[in-house]
Amino acid sequence: MNLDIVDTTxxxxxxxxxxxxKSLKKRYPFIEVSISGKSVLDKNLYSVKLGNGPNKVFxxxxxxxxxxxxxxxxxxxxxxxxxxxxxxxxxxxxNPRDIYKKSTIYIMPMVNPDGVDLVLNGLSQDNPYYNDLxxxxxxxxxxxxxxxxxxxxxxxxHNYDASWELSKEAEALYGITGPGPTRYSGEYPESEPxxxxxxxxxxxINPKLVLAYHSQGEVIYWNYMNMAPPxxxxxxxxxxxxxxxxxxxxxxITSYSGYKDWFIKDYKRPGYTIEVGKGVNPLPISQFDKIYxxxxxxxxxxxxx
Numbered sequence: 001m002n003l004d005i006v007d008t009t010x011x012x013x014x015x016x017x018x019x020x021x022k023s024l025k026k027r028y029p030f031i032e033v034s035i036s037g038k039s040v041l042d043k044n045l046y047s048v049k050l051g052n053g054p055n056k057v058f059x060x061x062x063x064x065x066x067x068x069x070x071x072x073x074x075x076x077x078x079x080x081x082x083x084x085x086x087x088x089x090x091x092x093x094x095n096p097r098d099i100y101k102k103s104t105i106y107i108m109p110m111v112n113p114d115g116v117d118l119v120l121n122g123l124s125q126d127n128p129y130y131n132d133l134x135x136x137x138x139x140x141x142x143x144x145x146x147x148x149x150x151x152x153x154x155x156x157x158h159n160y161d162a163s164w165e166l167s168k169e170a171e172a173l174y175g176i177t178g179p180g181p182t183r184y185s186g187e188y189p190e191s192e193p194x195x196x197x198x199x200x201x202x203x204x205i206n207p208k209l210v211l212a213y214h215s216q217g218e219v220i221y222w223n224y225m226n227m228a229p230p231x232x233x234x235x236x237x238x239x240x241x242x243x244x245x246x247x248x249x250x251x252x253i254t255s256y257s258g259y260k261d262w263f264i265k266d267y268k269r270p271g272y273t274i275e276v277g278k279g280v281n282p283l284p285i286s287q288f289d290k291i292y293x294x295x296x297x298x299x300x301x302x303x304x305x
Contacts, residue, residue, distance in 0.1 A: 051303075063157040077296060119143055162256065212271070
């Protein structure tokens with residue numbers, strides 16, 4: 001009997017991601033793993049492709065470093081989907097072999113590997129941004145509870161071209177004057193290699209629907225400046241029904257320059273930010289089972305809706 005590959009009881013680092021992707025590809029050769037960009041520190045931004053159908057969807061996780069629990073969520077979904085596909089079994093009433101023919105699911109499990117490793121492994125002496133990071137982190141060497149940004153102190157989910165100027169203006173209200181743990185929008189939209197890679201990947205695949213996974217709040221954000229297409233709310237209500245997460249709309253600085261905002265603005269298609277779990281980030285891995293249980297059917301539904 002094959003044991004599961006993705007260990008959802010531990011901190012999920014970039015090293016764990018690479019190891020698991022290699023093992024999953026070996027066990028399930030039909031999985032396609034690609035490198036769709038590089039981080040500031042030259043880590044790979046991996047994307048996984050499941051299926052060959054015309055209905056293209058894109059799911060991503062860990063834009064924010066302390067929200068790394070979204071990476072094992074997507075990795076466990078890849079594993080469970082692949083296992084069911086290989087055994088021709090259903091998951092929650094869905095047949096992965098049918099989905100494979102109907103849809104192509106693209107997943108980027110870890111958008112911000114440099115930030116995730118900073119949070120989970122700490123700051124290493126050889127980090128080229130060592131002194132800057134301490135300064136940006138209010139003179140603290142502890143990044144484990146505060147750091148959302150990439151390694152250059154840019155909040156990747158405020159670095160997309162959707163009311164980016166409003167996000168920039170709002171920084172002053174939050175006392176943000178430059179790089180730091182959160183909400184610094186960068187020098188211009190897509191200034192960071194990670195956000196630029198996600199946007200370019202999106203342009204290259206032209207998906208019909210996207211999900212950006214974050215934590216926390218157990219809520220689904222579905223709109224941006226009333227630009228969401230007519231069917232977006234109905235689809236969101238279907239997601240709400242299967243996950244138990246209510247639909248909501250963000251306000252203030254959180255409603256600007258995010259990935260799903262940019263997708264809705266540029267594509268006029270359904271895009272969602274899914275906030276998993278409850279509590280204070282980073283959420284403890286002990287919440288994983290509930291988070292996964294809440295989201296597995298949502299991910300399956302999103303691939304065919």
